[in-house]
Amino acid sequence: MQSAIRTEELTKDYAVGFWRKRPHRALDRLSIDVAPGEVFGFLGPNGAGKTTTLKLLMQLIFPTSGRAEILGQPVGAVAVRRRLGYLPENPYFYDYLTAEELLGYFASLFGYVGPERRRRVSMLLDRVGIGAERRMQLRKFSKGMLQRVGIAQALINDPEVVFLDEPMSGLDPVGRREVRALMLELRDRGTTLFFSSHILADAEALCSRVAILAGGRLTAIGQLSELLAFEIRGWELVVADLRPELIDRLGDVVRHHAEIAPGRYALELTLAEPPERLLAEVLGAGARLVALNPLRDTLEDVFMKHVAEASSHRMTTE
Amino acid sequence: MRAIRHIAVNVFRESVRDKVLYNLVFFAVLLISASYLLGQLTAGQDVKIIKDLGLAATSIFGLFIAVFIGIGLVSKEVERRSVYGVLAKPVRRHEFVLGKYLGLVLTLAVNIAVMAVALYLVLGYMAWMTPANVQAAWDAPALDPALLKAVFLIFVELCLITAVALFFSTFSSSILSAVLTFGMFVAGHFDADLKNFDQVVASPAAGALARGMYYVLPNLASFDVKADVVHGQPVPWALMGLATGYGLVYIAMLVLAAMFIFSRRDFK
Amino acid sequence: MQPSTRSTAVFAVAIAALMGASVVLQIARDRATPASHETARYLYLRSGTVIEHLAVAYQTLVADAYWIRAIQHYGGDRLSSGGSGRYELLYPLLDITTTLDPRFTIAYRFGAIFLAEAPPGGPGRPDQAVALLRKGMRAEPDKWQYVLDIGFVYYWQLREPAAAARWFRRASTIPGSPNWLEPLAAAMLVQGGDRRSSRFLWQQIRATADQEWLRNLADRRLLQLQAMDQIDQLQQIVTEFDRRSPPIRLTWEHLYRAGVVRGVPLDPAGTPYALDPIRGTVMMSPASPLFPLPAEPAAAKAPNS
CATH class of the missing domain: 1.25.40 (Serine Threonine Protein Phosphatase 5, Tetratricopeptide repeat)
Structure with missing residues (x-):
């Protein structure tokens, strides 16, 4: 099956410095392949190259080397742009247009006219929750409202592939939940979603696959379940009525402990011994069991690990 | 083509909303109050002064529109990143540039047309108020249609300045573009002086450089027939045609260069 | 849609052609315009x-x-x-x-x-x-x-x-x-x-x-002063020749043939002096860079005062 988005060794150098320009590699040989219908999360800290990648895909910048295709055609082809939507990072539009006029203008660039254009504009503004404000000039809009307008304009042409650069930024918790619901709705309709974020909770809630980018390089890519499918790295045991001297007797098995209420302790146990034995010992000493949970890697742990690896790699190579 | 038209219309709508056309109110107030004051002060020559003032104001207000909006056309869009949204739509970059340019030309045309009407209204009122024997002493009649020649060439000149602004704004910041465009305006008006520079300077190299600059820089003085028109001197049609042709060719060159640069630049 | 070298060349040629056309039009305009329009x-x-x-x-x-x-x-x-x-x-x-x-x-x-x-x-x-x-x-x-x-x-x-x-x-x-x-x-x-x-x-x-x-x-x-001295000398020669010879058109050529001058006399800037063929007056040529010579007060006119 044809890919929705495909990049091959995509590379971008920027010239930095004022007098003596030297190249700075913003993106280094990125190769990814996103299947139609996927929700693909593009993760990385600030400056990792996420926006650079999106701009290359929109042909707002030209690659130094490598190539990129959307829906099987080279990026920048006008025919492809008819079929995609794009939300720039911190979108900004025309101060003196109203939300309605902006969307109408963009709709007309796709060739929509008359009642069809009006219908589309009003439907999309409803969908992103812009009500009576749609007749207000955009310079009076808050950041969150602009973000909603930005999402609406990205969807004006019922795109097959939607690129969203930091879609949650500037939104309050209610807005986030609404946008999340909107994205799930698009996914259910088969739209390919490619979005960048540094907020991992969004990715965990939405993505089928993620890529982690650090220092311009791809450091990990895969299904969330793959990336997170590490064996458990320990146990959290919470007990009440525990005598503190018992903790010392348990020895190295207890990695951390903290008294969370009088006589109630949270213990983090290593995998060195099965928890059943410790549990028996603790209960035998008269304590009561409150909870026993396995400890797993979160996406955040995976993310931090990859980013740390990438930066140490950079330090050794530079 | 469709995209160009929509972009142009959007530029016009935005500049109307941006209260650009408010300058027309200033223009009208300026002319009417000046004519009232002059009527109190001078005898006979007031129509000439109104013409001078009207044409100069048309040119200056137009210059401000051409420079400030012309710059905003592209560099402000790039700086504020509003260009990202548009260029992700099915719009080719050169269509974007051309649409922006035509939109501003439309704004200028409307603006200048309204100013010309206001000028003729004030002049008509003055002619109506002035006795025939005083009118006989005028260089040119109050409602001289030749004024339209001057207005038309002002329009061509402003279109050229807009193209200069557009050109600079495709690769430099808006402040720098404004400075460069004003510089070009000043240089363009001094340009005619460069032609005989070699007669004044001793160094042949400086003379040749000046002559080269004369031909490369836009010669804006060739659009300036204000003084001739006001003094009732004839402005031959051949001159009008050549000046207009020159303007159009120069504009085409600048717009093409702007498209060329804009199609190849990165939006960092 | 990558910008190709071919389209770069097309753009460059078109821009150069338009520049050329604008120069041609400017020259045409300058020719068509009376001088008073220029400044x-x-x-x-x-x-x-x-x-x-x-x-x-x-x-x-x-x-x-x-x-x-x-x-x-x-x-x-x-x-x-x-x-x-x-x-x-x-x-x-x-x-x-x-x-x-x-x-x-x-x-x-x-x-x-x-x-x-x-x-x-x-x-x-x-x-x-x-x-x-x-x-x-x-x-x-x-x-x-x-x-x-x-x-x-x-x-x-x-x-x-x-x-x-x-x-x-x-x-x-x-x-x-x-x-x-x-x-x-x-x-x-x-x-x-x-x-x-x-x-x-x-x-x-x-x-x-x-x-x-x-x-x-x-x-x-100083060159003008030198020219004034030369004119005075030449005038003496011409006047003398005119008195002695039959009335003919006075040209430098005749004077040369008669052996009175050794060639067409040049002023200090290298331009030939003018000679009125009827009246026999020696003058500075208006084509000379030294033209016009200053007029002298009457008292100073006599060559050897």
Whole structure:
């Protein structure tokens, strides 16, 4: 099956410095392949190259080397742009247009006219929750409202592939939940979603696959379940009525402990011994069991690990 | 083509909303109050002064529109990143540039047309108020249609300045573009002086450089027939045609260069 | 949609072609336009004081612009020979320049030379030259150069040696003025400004000139003096020949055949002298860069006084 988005060794150098320009590699040989219908999360800290990648895909910048295709055609082809939507990072539009006029203008660039254009504009503004404000000039809009307008304009042409650069930024918790619901709705309709974020909770809630980018390089890519499918790295045991001297007797098995209420302790146990034995010992000493949970890697742990690896790699190579 | 038209219309709508056309109110107030004051002060020559003032104001207000909006056309869009949204739509970059340019030309045309009407209204009122024997002493009649020649060439000149602004704004910041465009305006008006520079300077190299600059820089003085028109001197049609042709060719060159640069630049 | 080298070439060719077309149109326009269209012959604001207010804080810069305009005006009219040069804006332009920047020395001194120059090389307005220099004197009373220049105008263009002597004497009283001014004034009074004192004057100026243009001017004046001597000599020869020979058309060719001259006589700038074939008058050719020669006071006319 044809890919929705495909990049091959995509590379971008920027010239930095004022007098003596030297190249700075913003993106280094990125190769990814996103299947139609996927929700693909593009993760990385600030400056990792996420926006650079999106701009290359929109042909707002030209690659130094490598190539990129959307829906099987080279990026920048006008025919492809008819079929995609794009939300720039911190979108900004025309101060003196109203939300309605902006969307109408963009709709007309796709060739929509008359009642069809009006219908589309009003439907999309409803969908992103812009009500009576749609007749207000955009310079009076808050950041969150602009973000909603930005999402609406990205969807004006019922795109097959939607690129969203930091879609949650500037939104309050209610807005986030609404946008999340909107994205799930698009996914259910088969739209390919490619979005960048540094907020991992969004990715965990939405993505089928993620890529982690650090220092311009791809450091990990895969299904969330793959990336997170590490064996458990320990146990959290919470007990009440525990005598503190018992903790010392348990020895190295207890990695951390903290008294969370009088006589109630949270213990983090290593995998060195099965928890059943410790549990028996603790209960035998008269304590009561409150909870026993396995400890797993979160996406955040995976993310931090990859980013740390990438930066140490950079330090050794530079 | 469709995209160009929509972009142009959007530029016009935005500049109307941006209260650009408010300058027309200033223009009208300026002319009417000046004519009232002059009527109190001078005898006979007031129509000439109104013409001078009207044409100069048309040119200056137009210059401000051409420079400030012309710059905003592209560099402000790039700086504020509003260009990202548009260029992700099915719009080719050169269509974007051309649409922006035509939109501003439309704004200028409307603006200048309204100013010309206001000028003729004030002049008509003055002619109506002035006795025939005083009118006989005028260089040119109050409602001289030749004024339209001057207005038309002002329009061509402003279109050229807009193209200069557009050109600079495709690769430099808006402040720098404004400075460069004003510089070009000043240089363009001094340009005619460069032609005989070699007669004044001793160094042949400086003379040749000046002559080269004369031909490369836009010669804006060739659009300036204000003084001739006001003094009732004839402005031959051949001159009008050549000046207009020159303007159009120069504009085409600048717009093409702007498209060329804009199609190849990165939006960092 | 990657920008290709081919489309780059197409763009480059199209832009170059349009530039070429614009140059062609500009040349066509320049040809089609009468000279009066080239530079505005109108000076809207004639009051330097008004412009000074308008110029806000940039008076000297605006003064420079007016000075350049004055030079353009002078140079342009000088070029359009055939008597069409009217130089009518020269004085107002210089006046504005010096009002905006009252210490613009070159504008006073050069401006005075332009103004005093006889047609067609200038408007022939020594009165305006003197007025401009007097304005300079008011602005900078200790500049002896302005006083000396007024003396020149009186001597050279107005042919008033006595007045010139007064101005030279006045210049000599200003501290820092050169020591040859006093003897110059005396010679001017005694000899009425003959060529000997003229030559002395310009030799002194040439020797002490601290500026290129002043040295050039002195050179030119010295060459003109030399030409006047040559004309007097040639006139004697021609008159003598005319008296002895039958009445024929007097041309250099005839004089050469008769062995009176050794060729067509050239003036110090290399242009042949003109000879009126009927009246037998030797003159400087209007084509010569030294033309026109200054007229001399009647008293100084006799060659060997």
